[in-house]
Amino acid sequence: MGECGGAQPLRGEFMSRTVAILGATGAVGADLLRLLEDGALPIGRIVALASERSRGASVRFRGEDIPVGVAAPGCFDGVDLAFFSAGAARSRQFADEAVRAGATVIDNSSAFRMDPDVPLVVPEINPEALERHRGMIANPNCTTIITLLPVAAIHREVPIVALRAATYQAASGAGARGMAELSSQIRAIAEGNEPVVSEFSHQLAMNVLPHVGGFLPGGETEEEAKLRNESRRILSLPDLPVSATCVRVPVLRSHAVAVWLTTRSPVAPERARAILERAPGVKVVDDPAALAYPMPVSASGTAPVQVGRLRADESSDSGLAFFVAGDQLMKGAALNAVQIAETLIEKGIQSWQP
Amino acid sequence: MGECGGAQPLRGEFMSRTVAILGATGAVGADLLRLLEDGALPIGRIVALASERSRGASVRFRGEDIPVGVAAPGCFDGVDLAFFSAGAARSRQFADEAVRAGATVIDNSSAFRMDPDVPLVVPEINPEALERHRGMIANPNCTTIITLLPVAAIHREVPIVALRAATYQAASGAGARGMAELSSQIRAIAEGNEPVVSEFSHQLAMNVLPHVGGFLPGGETEEEAKLRNESRRILSLPDLPVSATCVRVPVLRSHAVAVWLTTRSPVAPERARAILERAPGVKVVDDPAALAYPMPVSASGTAPVQVGRLRADESSDSGLAFFVAGDQLMKGAALNAVQIAETLIEKGIQSWQP
Numbered sequence: 281m282g283e284c285g286g287a288q289p290l291r292g293e294f295m296s297r298t299v300a301i302l303g304a305t306g307a308v309g310a311d312l313l314r315l316l317e318d319g320a321l322p323i324g325r326i327v328a329l330a331s332e333r334s335r336g337a338s339v340r341f342r343g344e345d346i347p348v349g350v351a352a353p354g355c356f357d358g359v360d361l362a363f364f365s366a367g368a369a370r371s372r373q374f375a376d377e378a379v380r381a382g383a384t385v386i387d388n389s390s391a392f393r394m395d396p397d398v399p400l401v402v403p404e405i406n407p408e409a410l411e412r413h414r415g416m417i418a419n420p421n422c423t424t425i426i427t428l429l430p431v432a433a434i435h436r437e438v439p440i441v442a443l444r445a446a447t448y449q450a451a452s453g454a455g456a457r458g459m460a461e462l463s464s465q466i467r468a469i470a471e472g473n474e475p476v477v478s479e480f481s482h483q484l485a486m487n488v489l490p491h492v493g494g495f496l497p498g499g500e501t502e503e504e505a506k507l508r509n510e511s512r513r514i515l516s517l518p519d520l521p522v523s524a525t526c527v528r529v530p531v532l533r534s535h536a537v538a539v540w541l542t543t544r545s546p547v548a549p550e551r552a553r554a555i556l557e558r559a560p561g562v563k564v565v566d567d568p569a570a571l572a573y574p575m576p577v578s579a580s581g582t583a584p585v586q587v588g589r590l591r592a593d594e595s596s597d598s599g600l601a602f603f604v605a606g607d608q609l610m611k612g613a614a615l616n617a618v619q620i621a622e623t624l625i626e627k628g629i630q631s632w633q634p
Numbered sequence: 635m636g637e638c639g640g641a642q643p644l645r646g647e648f649m650s651r652t653v654a655i656l657g658a659t660g661a662v663g664a665d666l667l668r669l670l671e672d673g674a675l676p677i678g679r680i681v682a683l684a685s686e687r688s689r690g691a692s693v694r695f696r697g698e699d700i701p702v703g704v705a706a707p708g709c710f711d712g713v714d715l716a717f718f719s720a721g722a723a724r725s726r727q728f729a730d731e732a733v734r735a736g737a738t739v740i741d742n743s744s745a746f747r748m749d750p751d752v753p754l755v756v757p758e759i760n761p762e763a764l765e766r767h768r769g770m771i772a773n774p775n776c777t778t779i780i781t782l783l784p785v786a787a788i789h790r791e792v793p794i795v796a797l798r799a800a801t802y803q804a805a806s807g808a809g810a811r812g813m814a815e816l817s818s819q820i821r822a823i824a825e826g827n828e829p830v831v832s833e834f835s836h837q838l839a840m841n842v843l844p845h846v847g848g849f850l851p852g853g854e855t856e857e858e859a860k861l862r863n864e865s866r867r868i869l870s871l872p873d874l875p876v877s878a879t880c881v882r883v884p885v886l887r888s889h890a891v892a893v894w895l896t897t898r899s900p901v902a903p904e905r906a907r908a909i910l911e912r913a914p915g916v917k918v919v920d921d922p923a924a925l926a927y928p929m930p931v932s933a934s935g936t937a938p939v940q941v942g943r944l945r946a947d948e949s950s951d952s953g954l955a956f957f958v959a960g961d962q963l964m965k966g967a968a969l970n971a972v973q974i975a976e977t978l979i980e981k982g983i984q985s986w987q988p
Contacts, residue, residue, distance in 0.1 A: 442949045442950070443949065444798060444894055444947075444949050446800030446879070446892035448802070448842045448881065448883070466820055466823060466824050466839075466840075467824040469820060469824075470820050470821040470823075470824035470825070471824070481925045482925065482929060482931070483931055485820075486820075486884065486885055486886050486930075486931065487885060487929055487930050487931040488802045488883060488885060488890050488929065488930055489927075489929060490890070490892070490927050490928065490929075490942070490943050490957040491922075491925070491927060495922035495923070498945060498946070499903065499920075499922065499943065499944065499945035500945060500948075508948065521948060521949040521950065522948060522949055523894065523947050523948045523949035523950070523955055525800070525892035525943065525955060525957060527802065527890075527892065527957075529802070529842055529883055529884075530840065530883075530884050530885075531840055531841060531842060531884075532840050536842050536844070536881075538800035538844070538879035538881065538892075540798055540877065540894075542949075549853065566853075568845075568849035568853065569849070571835045571836065571845070573843075573844050573845060574844065575836060575841055575842065575843060575844075576840075576841050576842055577836070577837055577840065577841040588844070589844050589853065589879065590853060591852060591853035591854060592852070593798075593877050594854075594862065594875060594876060594877045595796045595797065595798050595875040595876055595877035595896075596796070596875065596877070601877055601879060603844040603879060603881075
């Protein structure tokens with residue numbers, strides 16, 4: 281077994297595809313491994329890769345300890361499918377090489393999302409974009425995926441003309457270290473100590489930060505610009521007006537979003553509800569009398585994006601307001617990436633047969 | 635000293651006004667006492683009142699222990715000014731009697747806010763409404779006050795035509811017991827135990843709840859309807875389109891709000907910033923390069939409402955987006971109530987002279 285880790289055939293598995301995970305020790309990496317264990321992809325071999333910091337680590341997959349390799353040139357030889365989830369810099373570093381080695385790369389970073397040669401895909405929304413991939417496929421930003429699942433379902437039946445979103449984003453968006461920092465701040469506060477700040481720009485526990493991603497000229501954050509730019513690509517609406525305020529909240533792993541959608545013609549909330557009830561990937565959780573509405577704690581660990589608090593936008597002649605919650609690590613990242621791979625196979629776009 | 639508590643003249647104080655606080659043992663009550671200690675109102679006597687639950691309690695005021703009386707008929711005899719902060723039911727129970735006894739009542743509950751005979755006042759916005767009071771003055775909802783301070787400042791110079799708000803509301807909105815529940819849930823989670831839920835409808839720690847106040851037909855909450863109805867009264871814009879999504883977040887005592895404001899004519903963010911820089915009660919905190927933006931932890935315990943993240947609303951031809959944070963117990967409740975009393979004196983509307 282070499283530097284690249286996990287190179288042995290998995291015991292008792294039909295050996296078909298070799299799947300690499302770059303960022304295997306991260307928060308998304310952990311969920312990818314869990315989903316691949318349970319999922320539909322026939323996996324013969326797992327190659328677990330991470331940065332130097334994780335040298336000597338191992339990850340668990342189907343009862344085996346898979347040694348984690350330090351990502352380096354050569355690690356993608358023989359890899360059919362590679363999930364990249366180690367940040368934009370590492371994606372840029374390894375993408376060309378992985379594709380040249382014959383792998384199809386599903387990249388969870390922002391590195392290639394606006395590259396016109398790289399499809400940006402939510403399988404329930406724009407699976408057709410996968411057909412023109414050239415080895416690289418981009419997984420959208422977590423907030424974009426979670427927001428767009430219900431938005432796209434409505435747009436398919438009632439065209440939308442503007443989107444506003446205020447987000448409630450979990451610590452997991454900053455990875456395993458973000459989650460650990462929130463947990464340690466919570467412990468510090470419970471014990472009467474000063475919370476230590478390192479991953480986030482200010483204390484996150486008992487606070488909210490209107491600051492996700494770096495600041496751009498004009499005052500938006502990168503996260504807010506991503507929601508606009510990625511929504512436009514995924515919905516094929518290059519001029520869609522989108523305004524977002526992205527806010528980090530002291531929640532562990534599910535994002536929530538307050539959405540206002542302006543539609544070209546009025547749509548009754550009852551009709552929107554019927555559309556959402558049959559939308560793939562969406563679960564309507566909207567029974568106020570039973571105190572049922574989307575919440576991070578109930579969305580966490582589940583696949584669908586919850587939608588509720590559905591009502592008319594009282595500030596517009598033609599719009600809807602609703603609230604969404606979805607697991608940032610699942611549908612917001614790992615699950616969407618795995619679904620992209622499954623869709624490639626289902627649609628016969630890719631088989632990775634020898 | 636009788637059942638009504640605190641009836642002795644305060645030591646060393648010029649005996650002029652008798653001030654009653656109904657709800658003296660609550661979260662707002664505590665801040666009222668603190669503000670009255672420091673403030674401009676010459677207070678001769680404090681009458682501290684609460685419900686049966688607080689029988690035997692006392693509160694601290696200028697170094698004295700003031701016994702808390704159980705609110706009952708007769709407690710308002712000789713009271714010049716009464717702050718009510720014990721919920722709508724108790725306000726309805728005691729308002730007429732207090733006014734008949736000669737007190738001016740500043741009511742922090744929702745009981746009289748939509749009563750056309752009761753002025754609903756934010757002193758920086760509509761002090762003129764105080765001139766027609768008949769003994770009762772309503773303190774607006776905390777979210778309304780915090781949202782409207784910057785909104786009204788802009789509206790005075792550039793008329794607004796629509797308002798959207800997504801809120802991030804602190805546990806203090808549910809009073810001292812709400813704050814205690816969040817703190818105890820945080821401790822439970824830090825210790826690996828199951829958080830106990832009682833004041834809120836679901837776990838608040840590590841979660842957000844799109845549910846503040848009861849649900850109304852059509853799917854809005856009372857809190858969301860209050861923001862519309864109270865904004866219309868305070869701004870004298872009876873038809874202003876307003877849509878809010880009100881969300882409880884695991885923060886102790888300051889509310890934050892993501893605001894979208896549609897203006898009749900376009901307003902450059904630079905002009906809006908200049909307007910806000912000179913607006914009373916508003917502090918512009920908007921220097922992303924220095925990681926300065928409004929946050930609950932920095933707003934807590936301070937008087938002004940913080941405004942930042944100011945930028946164009948990219949989803950509109952004519953609008954602004956910004957983020958606001960303000961102390962829910964201070965400007966959202968106790969401070970605004972005290973400022974109403976101070977304004978009554980400053981404007982000569984009320985002197986309570988013998």
